[in-house]
Amino acid sequence: MCWGSIWKGGAIFWVIGEGAKFWLGVISALKGRGVEDIFIACVDGLSGFSEAIQAVFPYAQVQRCIIHQIRTSLRYVVWKDQKAFMADLKTVYKAATREEAELNLLNLTDKWGGKYAIAVKSWENNWAELSTYFDYPPDIRRLIYTTNSVEGYHRQLGKVIKTKGAFPSAESVRKLFYLANCDITSDWTMPIPNWACILNQLSICFKERVTI
Incomplete structure (x- = not known):
């Protein structure tokens, strides 16, 4: 299994793992890398994922896909x-x-x-x-009701390793994913529709936690 977290300018990949303990490590690693808060986490129902998110970010709201x-x-x-x-x-x-x-x-x-x-x-x-x-209002709903965007990203990564027979190490997989990530994200040129409006809506919904 491969699981990745992505954001503008960066990505982290975990090559194998699942379960509450694994997800706790993943979320803790994100916090350690500087993620200070999560408003809404969109998940696909994997076992232990929601619990791990709320253990590290207790004020995060979870939306299942x-x-x-x-x-x-x-x-x-x-x-x-x-x-x-x-x-x-x-x-x-x-x-x-x-x-x-x-x-x-x-x-x-x-x-x-x-x-x-x-x-x-x-x-x-x-x-x-x-x-x-x-x-939440409709613009935010459209962003959080499904994890299809990250699923599409994972499918693109899957194509990169699908034709490869074997890898000598997990590190070699990560390097290949890094190169693939650079190629995939180079096409991300279009902004999220109504993003300025969404930011204002989020600032109202989470006014005590938003810093401008």
Whole structure:
């Protein structure tokens, strides 16, 4: 497994590892490198990840990836029901407010909970982290509801090592990833849409923690 953290001007790669202890080391390393605070952490539900984040950054809010959650849910729904199930599920994660989403989740449970208990329970059991984005305006929601952007970055890294037979050491993998990172990030020329507006929204949402 390879996991990486990236930001403008830098990247860190961990070549192998998973679990709460591993993630705690990853998050602690980020803090040691100068990350002072995390407002919102977007995660994909890996075991121990959320706990590690909040152990190091106790005020961080966690948003679980909606796209990953949808894919997980559909594994437990037979193909002929997936279209109808998704139509009802969209009323949950595309709701305008948390209250509307929770009402629609109750309706989803009433309609599908008996037939697809695992799929529905996965939303109920993880609702606290799945619903964080409802606390923010639409521009911020679009940034935090999915981890697809970093998943795309990881896929590009995966292409670099896919055709290689073996590596003599973990360090050789890191060097290859570094070169690939330089190539990938050279194409990142477009700013995030409405970024100035988003910064102002964040400064209001986290006014006691934002320094300008």
